[in-house]
Amino acid sequence: xxxxxxxxxxxxxxxxxEAESIFAKVRSKAAKLRGVExxxxxxxxxxxxxxxxxxxxxxxQDVAQNDDGPWxxxxxAKMLKGVGATYxxxxxxxxxxxGESDDIIREKLYQSLSRGIKSILCxxxxxxxxxxxxxxxxxxxxxxxxxxxxxxxSKIIIAxxxxxxxxxxxxxxxxxxxxxxxxxxxxxxxxLDVWGKSAALRLPIIYGGSVNTKNAKGFLEIKGGxxxxxxxxxxxxxxxxxxxxxxxxx
Ligand code: PGA
Numbered sequence: 001x002x003x004x005x006x007x008x009x010x011x012x013x014x015x016x017x018e019a020e021s022i023f024a025k026v027r028s029k030a031a032k033l034r035g036v037e038x039x040x041x042x043x044x045x046x047x048x049x050x051x052x053x054x055x056x057x058x059x060x061q062d063v064a065q066n067d068d069g070p071w072x073x074x075x076x077a078k079m080l081k082g083v084g085a086t087y088x089x090x091x092x093x094x095x096x097x098x099g100e101s102d103d104i105i106r107e108k109l110y111q112s113l114s115r116g117i118k119s120i121l122c123x124x125x126x127x128x129x130x131x132x133x134x135x136x137x138x139x140x141x142x143x144x145x146x147x148x149x150x151x152x153x154s155k156i157i158i159a160x161x162x163x164x165x166x167x168x169x170x171x172x173x174x175x176x177x178x179x180x181x182x183x184x185x186x187x188x189x190x191x192l193d194v195w196g197k198s199a200a201l202r203l204p205i206i207y208g209g210s211v212n213t214k215n216a217k218g219f220l221e222i223k224g225g226x227x228x229x230x231x232x233x234x235x236x237x238x239x240x241x242x243x244x245x246x247x248x249x250x
Pocket of ligand 1: 008161165166167168208209210211229230231232233
C-alpha cells in the first residue's frame with residue numbers, strides 16, 4: 001500500500017509565485033517515487049492555478065456545508081471537484097477553533113463524500129493532560145460519521161492530530177509513534193462500532209502534528225499507519241521532499 005503524505009499549507013505561502021515554486025520542486029520529486037501518494041492542500045485560490053500536476057493530487061483544506069445557495073465566502077464541494085481536488089481536509093482543529101461544531105463537520109463530510117472527494121477527517125484532543133482523550137476522539141468520530149452511509153467508507157481517511165502536538169501550538173511537540181499506534185487501534189475500533197469490521201479494517205489512519213524529517217519514519221513505520229499529515233515542514237520543499245523519500249523507502 002502506498003503511504004499517503006499530505007502537505008497542509010494552511011494560509012501559506014503568501015504569493016502565487018512562491019506556491020508555484022514549492023509545487024514545482026515537490027512535483028519533480030514526487031514523479032520519481034512510486035510508493036507514495038503525494039497530496040498537496042494549498043489555500044483555495046491556488047487550487048486551479050497549480051497546473052500540470054503530474055503525480056501530485058490536490059486537496060482542499062475545507063468544504064462548504066451546503067452544495068449551493070447564497071453563502072457568501074463559501075466554496076462548495078462541487079466547485080472543488082471542478083478544479084481538480086481529489087481530497088478534502090474536513091474538521092481540522094484550526095477550523096474547529098474558529099467555531100466549527102461536530103454537526104457542521106458532519107455536514108461538510110457528507111457534502112465532500114457526495115461529490116466523490118476523498119475526505120480526510122481530522123480528530124484529536126486539545127490538551128495532552130486530558131485523561132479522557134480517547135473518549136473525546138471517539139465522540140468526534142461518532143458525531144462526524146452519524147448518518148453517513150456506509151458505502152462512503154472507502155472514501156474516508158481519519159487523521160489523528162492531537163491539537164497540543166501541532167507545531168503552531170504554544171507547546172507544540174510531536175506525539176510518539178507508540179501513542180499513535182495505540183490511538184490507531186482505538187480509532188479503528190470506533191469505526192468498527194459505526195460501520196462494521198470490513199470498513200474498519202480498510203480505513204486508512206494517518207498521523208499529524210509536528211512531523212518533520214527526524215520523526216517521520218517512526219510514524220510511517222507503525223503497523224496500521226497509512227501516512228502523515230504535514231503542516232509547517234511541507235512549506236519547505238527540501239524538507240518535504242526528504243519526508244517523501246523516507247515514506248517511499250518504507
Ligand atoms: P504541523 O501541522 O505539521 O505544522 O504541526 C499539522 C497540521 O496542523 O495539519
